[in-house]
Amino acid sequence: MSKEFYPISVKSIDNTTDDCVIISLDVPSDLKKIFSFIQGQYLTLKTMINGEEVRRSYSLCSSPLDSEWKVGIKKVPDGKFSSFANDILKERDTIEVMPPDGNFYTPIDVNQKRNYAAFAAGSGITPMLSIIKTHLASEPKSTFKLFYVNQKASTVILKEELEALKNLYMDRFEIYYFLTKQQRSIPFLNGRIDQEKLEIIFKSICNIDNTDHYFICGPEAMIHLINDYLKVAKVSDEQIHFELFGTDNKVADQKKEVLAASFKGKVCDLTIIEGGKQMTIQMEQGANNVLDEALNNSADLPFACKGGVCATCKAKLVEGNVDMLLSYGLEPDEIEAGYILTCQAIPTSEKLVVDFDV
Numbered sequence: 001m002s003k004e005f006y007p008i009s010v011k012s013i014d015n016t017t018d019d020c021v022i023i024s025l026d027v028p029s030d031l032k033k034i035f036s037f038i039q040g041q042y043l044t045l046k047t048m049i050n051g052e053e054v055r056r057s058y059s060l061c062s063s064p065l066d067s068e069w070k071v072g073i074k075k076v077p078d079g080k081f082s083s084f085a086n087d088i089l090k091e092r093d094t095i096e097v098m099p100p101d102g103n104f105y106t107p108i109d110v111n112q113k114r115n116y117a118a119f120a121a122g123s124g125i126t127p128m129l130s131i132i133k134t135h136l137a138s139e140p141k142s143t144f145k146l147f148y149v150n151q152k153a154s155t156v157i158l159k160e161e162l163e164a165l166k167n168l169y170m171d172r173f174e175i176y177y178f179l180t181k182q183q184r185s186i187p188f189l190n191g192r193i194d195q196e197k198l199e200i201i202f203k204s205i206c207n208i209d210n211t212d213h214y215f216i217c218g219p220e221a222m223i224h225l226i227n228d229y230l231k232v233a234k235v236s237d238e239q240i241h242f243e244l245f246g247t248d249n250k251v252a253d254q255k256k257e258v259l260a261a262s263f264k265g266k267v268c269d270l271t272i273i274e275g276g277k278q279m280t281i282q283m284e285q286g287a288n289n290v291l292d293e294a295l296n297n298s299a300d301l302p303f304a305c306k307g308g309v310c311a312t313c314k315a316k317l318v319e320g321n322v323d324m325l326l327s328y329g330l331e332p333d334e335i336e337a338g339y340i341l342t343c344q345a346i347p348t349s350e351k352l353v354v355d356f357d358v
């Protein structure tokens with residue numbers, strides 16, 4: 001996967017709700033191969049805002065079958081990139097885009113009859129739309145049940161597209177909309193998904209014994225709740241796929257404080273290998289993360305979310321020790337093989353060698 005950025009023109013910008021835009025990118029023919037993607041993957045966008053370089057990752061909501069590159073960007077309070085995308089970005093503007101990446105998918109098998117369940121909250125619907133559309137179109141016998149949480153009916157992102165899919169696959173696609181700030185006559189559909197609602201869902205709507213895969217995308221608390229429920233019900237890890245939209249920085253901050261106090265005053269020689277080049281810098285153990293320290297010293301390294309989710313900053317730990325604040329973006333076999341997320345890796349040894357080239 002290329003971690004280079006490419007200048008891409010904005011083909012169109014459409015509002016799906018008052019505070020969420022769908023941006024369609026005009027990927028030129030010579031870049032279509034490098035920008036080919038799998039349902040559920042994301043793009044990292046980069047631009048300069050008030051003299052500062054800002055990067056963010058957004059899931060593709062289009063299907064690879066459409067040969068379109070669309071991302072949904074919901075405006076969040078104090079969100080630099082999301083405000084820029086909603087208020088300033090225009091059609092035909094150019095932004096820098098890194099080719100698609102991400103592991104939030106299960107392979108398509110045209111011959112299988114599979115039953116899928118999806119749980120999404122707010123903008124967590126963006127990769128889900130791509131996943132649902134692709135599986136339903138490519139696997140003619142498969143079914144999907146979507147449980148989707150929003151604040152109000154007017155803030156349901158991609159509602160038209162979801163309803164169009166429901167009409168197209170009436171006997172294979174069901175949607176249950178939950179609203180947290182608007183009361184409706186069916187109590188079950190009022191409020192966020194909790195333990196009680198999960199009991200009802202898995203007793204009356206979704207048969208856990210014949211559901212093959214679960215997709216979950218939204219805030220951390222929702223993901224943990226559903227993941228824990230499924231684990232207790234003996235659903236295997238291979239059947240559960242989740243994508244975090246935002247992480248709990250409090251946990252990372254607390255861990256960081258403890259590390260800073262325990263390693264105070266100790267020095268680490270950090271060697272970075274990237275693009276065949278090598279640089280060594282001195283930093284304090286237990287203090288900053290490897291990525292930020294290297295960027296502060298003018299290294300040119302790949303990164304996007306800086307939140308331990310996207311894995312763009314992944315590298316191999318060749319020598320030394322680090323403590324990871326968060327590591328959602330790594331698969332168990334990658335951790336086993338010695339990979340780290342440099343944006344979350346705090347040095348805890350006198351020498352550290354980190355290789356971005358392997």
Ligand code: FES
Nearest residue numbers: 304306309311343
């Ligand atoms: S930059 Fe996204 S996990 Fe490090």
